[in-house]
Amino acid sequence: MDRHITTRRGFLRFTAGVAGAIMVPAMPVHAAAVAAKKVPTAVDQVPLGKTGIKLSRLGIGCGSNSGNVQRALGQDGFTKLLRYAFDQGVTYIDTAESYKTHEYIREAIKGIPRDKLFIQTKMPARGDNPLETIDRYRKELGVEYIDTLLTHCAVTHNWDEERKRFLDAFEEAKQKGIIRAHGVSCHSLPALTRAAAIDWCDVHLVRLNPQGAYMDTAAETWNATSDVSHVPGVIEQVGIMRQKGRGIIGMKLSGNGDFTKFEDRKRAVHFAMKCGLLDAAVIGFKSTAEIDEAIKLMNEALAEVAV
Numbered sequence: 001m002d003r004h005i006t007t008r009r010g011f012l013r014f015t016a017g018v019a020g021a022i023m024v025p026a027m028p029v030h031a032a033a034v035a036a037k038k039v040p041t042a043v044d045q046v047p048l049g050k051t052g053i054k055l056s057r058l059g060i061g062c063g064s065n066s067g068n069v070q071r072a073l074g075q076d077g078f079t080k081l082l083r084y085a086f087d088q089g090v091t092y093i094d095t096a097e098s099y100k101t102h103e104y105i106r107e108a109i110k111g112i113p114r115d116k117l118f119i120q121t122k123m124p125a126r127g128d129n130p131l132e133t134i135d136r137y138r139k140e141l142g143v144e145y146i147d148t149l150l151t152h153c154a155v156t157h158n159w160d161e162e163r164k165r166f167l168d169a170f171e172e173a174k175q176k177g178i179i180r181a182h183g184v185s186c187h188s189l190p191a192l193t194r195a196a197a198i199d200w201c202d203v204h205l206v207r208l209n210p211q212g213a214y215m216d217t218a219a220e221t222w223n224a225t226s227d228v229s230h231v232p233g234v235i236e237q238v239g240i241m242r243q244k245g246r247g248i249i250g251m252k253l254s255g256n257g258d259f260t261k262f263e264d265r266k267r268a269v270h271f272a273m274k275c276g277l278l279d280a281a282v283i284g285f286k287s288t289a290e291i292d293e294a295i296k297l298m299n300e301a302l303a304e305v306a307v
Helices: 008-015 031-036 074-088 102-108 130-141 164-176 189-197 228-243 262-274 288-306
Strands: 045-047 054-056 058-061 092-094 118-123 146-154 179-186 203-207 247-251 280-284
Touching: 054 058, 054 118, 058 074, 058 288, 074 102, 074 288, 092 280, 102 130, 118 130, 118 203, 130 146, 130 164, 146 164, 146 189, 146 203, 164 179, 179 189, 179 247, 189 203, 189 228, 203 228, 228 247, 262 280, 262 288, 280 288
Parallel strands: 058 092, 058 280, 092 118, 118 146, 146 179, 179 203, 203 247, 247 280
Antiparallel strands: 045 054
């Protein structure tokens, strides 16, 4: 069985039906063989596709409910949360202009060596001068460079044409070294399909969970209602991205915070770690207990895959 599921049929074969529990049974092996093999973990530094960039497999999201959840912690609470994540080995920080958490991050990362962090932010398709906006982001974040910059919330089938001046500016910023890679956050299947097809994308931020919550659909809108029937279409496009060596990060692992049941969160995290399509995944946290749970669930799933 291939780990990299690149077709709709392959995905269905891998999952034996996305509506079912996605679990890979562990096979009995000799204990010494297990001990000799390094088991992957949530906090490993992993390559982001072919970008040459590394990040922790688990990322801390700073945009739950458009950032309201993280901002509600206050600066002290947010700093303690981010520092706790960093102390556990979570070096990937995910934010966006619309989350209004750039300055919170700037204060929280003071004193941490820049090369120990991976910072991803996102820019909406508005404004007159994207390069000036990137400079503003760097000041707000208190950094000389941004690891990856995404064009945020693409929904149309021709988003790259509509946002051409932004894409050109991102490429110029990459050549200048003020961003290291660029990509897109998609919120519809037509946008995702286009993202997989064009050469511009280094990195994709993809909504992916086996329950089909907040999944990309055929509707060219960011908030279409989705269900498990929409998962195969997303999987198919992500498989194409994987074949091209793109950096792929999963989001919505907690169903935008709607997965209040532990079993739903476990199922989604296990799927993300076992599907063979993602380099990393980001989850929005509001407590250290949530960070601990995510690390534990990821480690469990990765151990099962390693066996």
